[in-house]
Amino acid sequence: MKLVAGVDIGNSTTEVAIADFDANLKFVSSSMVKTTGIKGTTDNVAGVLLALKEACDNINITVDQLDTICINEATPVIGDVAMETITETIITESTMIGHNPETPGGLGVGTGKTVFLEELEYLHANEEVICIIPRSVDFETAAKKLNEAFKRNIEITGAVVQADDGVIISNRIDKKIPIVDEVAYIDKVPMGMLAAVEVAAPGKTIKVLSNPYGLATVFKLLPEETKHIIPIARALIGNRSAVVIRTPEGDVKERVIPAGKLILMGTKQNKIGIEQGSSAIMDSLSEVWPLQDVTGEPGTNVGGMIERVRQVMGELTGQNIEEIKIQDILAVDTFIPQKVQGGLAGEFALENAVALAAMVKTSKLPMETIAKKLQGETGVKVLIGGVEANMAVLGALTTPGTDKPLVILDIGGGSTDSAYINKDESVKSIHHAGAGEMVTMLIKSELGLEDYNLAEDIKKHPLAKVESLFNIRYEDGSVCFFQQPLDASLFARNIIVKSDEMIPIPTRHAIEKIKMVRREAKRKVFVTNVIRALKDVAPNKDLRSIDFVVLVGGSALDFEIPEIISDELSHYGVVCGSGNIRGNQGPRNAVATGLVISYYNSLRGI
Structure with a gap:
């Protein structure tokens, strides 16, 4: 043999x-x-x-x-993220802090100066205050002191609690006030400063503190100050509760690291700002195609990212950084959770970002x-x-049933490759950066996950909600029943359903949100790359001149990617399906x- x-x-x-x-x-x-x-x-x-x-x-x-x-x-491909802006703090001279615990207490909006629980007995009546309750005070003592203060006509309009005691304190006090709990860094709360607490009813979201004009009304902000609080108002949208505190003047400074500009070098040279978004970047790329190299503005986010790509590949291949050229990029709009500096409980706010996948051409x-x-x-x-x-x-x-002319789409982990073979067996091919690994990165980023493997599982498998210990409801609405009870730790959780196990998803996101993020990530990466790849190899760059497309590679096994791509290509009259190499x-x-x-x-x- x-x-x-x-x-x-x-x-x-x-x-x-x-x-x-x-x-x-x-x-x-x-x-x-x-x-x-x-x-x-x-x-x-x-x-x-x-x-x-x-x-x-x-x-x-x-x-x-x-x-x-x-x-x-x-051909190696590295994916990275260049953020639109990184804001160290949200607002100059004022820290606006949002918080969204699982179980806040009470209802409504309260404003007033921040005071410790122990200070209530020294306050005068008719003075509006927000009471700060540290973990060292148990819920019974806290409720007792609040009730005593109410009897002396102290205007307690809300409370901020370090422990997870919001509901049980609310159940023991004589007056309904909004209570936000699980505030980890309560020692950082400035005393004597104007604060606002808002708690919405179950199933609803806050309205005042997520509105820039609502914040401006509460804190008596000037028009220029109102412009600065837009990021925190946006970050609070969708929360059931929030606490916002104004710090002393000069206590907080703002620092912004610019996203910077990409410099694309091909048939000509184009400069394009990351803040202009992925569509503008990809349009600029098509103007200079074929691409010869990419650099980024020094001292910016994108400049740092491009240099990291070169350094990593230089170390791995033993080549000089100058010899490594970037032959393709894919830009996709996304969101990045950024930690709010000065936050009360390690809060995160979603910042606009552009994800970039870079294909590195080495010798x-x-x-x-x-x-x-x-x-x-x-x-x-x-x-x-x-x-x-x-x-x-x-x-x-x-693959049985195929013949020339034929177009293949090889959708792998790092790149999307396409090739066209005509009846004369001449082949035209193209490679583009960005595929399965970039989708995983987007899912991980937008859902704020720490575990890459969990994001990979979300990408590959359907979701479900555990409705009882004997049934789950899949994301498509179908229900599956079990004869044996499920693990009690899965009850009421969103899960990933694999063939041999169920994996709980440790986020507060609704199943509809997780599904939307997953499908949008796939659409943004795969549809964008498939269309540009097919245009590059199709005769006269006309997608309608293509009759048959065969999907190959790991991503073609995905439970929804072939459907997403087929739906898109159906607009051009293209027959598309997954291959069956060697018939087996x-x-x-x-x-x-x-x-x-x-x-x-x-x-x-x-």
Whole structure:
């Protein structure tokens, strides 16, 4: 037997296909493992060896019995986020602090000066105050002192509590006042300063403190000051409760780090500000296409991001930073939760941001280094095959029912590749930055998650709400019942439903919000990239000239991505569906299969 292995090193997975050339190209084994290291670096070798061993074990041979190993040309892609603005504090000379605990007490809006609970007995009647209650005071003592103050006609209009005691204090006092609890940093609350507390009824949201003019009314702000409080008013929209405090003049300063400008170099040079948003950036990119390199304004967010990309790739590939060029970017509008400095309970506010994925063009040296190291480890001849998209076309053509002309979309973890093959078998291909990993990054960012793997699971699996210990309701409204009770810790939680487990989502977001963020992230990344990729390879850049599109790659296995892409392409009359490589691999293994076919054709002189 003459056994040849094709190895596709992807951003997320490494795939192997093995064929017997003595049997007129008969595929005999396949495997897939998680990619080790960043794609296109020598760290990939460990994953390649594991994938090769797994594929060889399937046919009871060892790796050194292979005749040849063909690897793909791997282009590294790094995703990062350049924020529109980073605001260290929300408002000059005043800290506006929003808070949204799970169970506030009372109802309504209260304004007054901040005083400690112990100070109530020294106050005069008819003086409006907001009472500050530290954790050291238990709820019974707090309620007793508040009731005593009410009897002396002290105007307590609201309370701020450090412990989770809002409801039980509210239930024990003689007058209904808004109470915001779970305020972790209560020691930072300035005393004697004007404050406002608002609590909405269950199922409703605050109206006064989330309105810039409401804040201006409460704090008697000048028009210029009202402009500055727009970010905090926006951050409080949708909250059930909030506490806002004005600090002493000069106590807080504002510092803004600019987002900066991208400098795109291609057929000409364009400068575009990040604050103009993703549409303007992508329009500017199309004006200079094909792209040769990208830099960012020094001392800005985007400048720092571009330099980080170069430094990381320089360290990984052993090249000088000057030699590393960015050959493509994808810009997507998003939101980033930013910590409110001076906040009472570690609050976060959503800031507008632009997410960028950058495709880095390095010399061929890294792939040659990988090939050399792999050859040394296995003792088998290693060849660097062709361009990924071209190989994916050859693999996709093994899908039953396909024929030339054909367009493939290889949607992986880091890049979206497209290739068009006509009846004469000439291939035109393109690579674009941004794919599955960028979607995960957007989900993680917009939902304020700390766990990357949780965001990855949200991307890949459907959501549900646990309505009882014996049933869940899926995001599409369907209900599933169980004979055995579910884990009690899942009760009333939003969960990710995997084939073998249910994972609770540790956020306060409603299931509709999580679903919307997930679908929007996929739409913004995949639809944008699919349309521009197809325009680049289509004859005369006309999408209507394309009849058939085959989706390959890991993202084609997603439970909703093929539907989202098919819906979009249906506007152009394009037939689109997921591939089935070799009739049994599904959309996976296209590039690995194509590498083997390409090498087989080259030996036959085709």
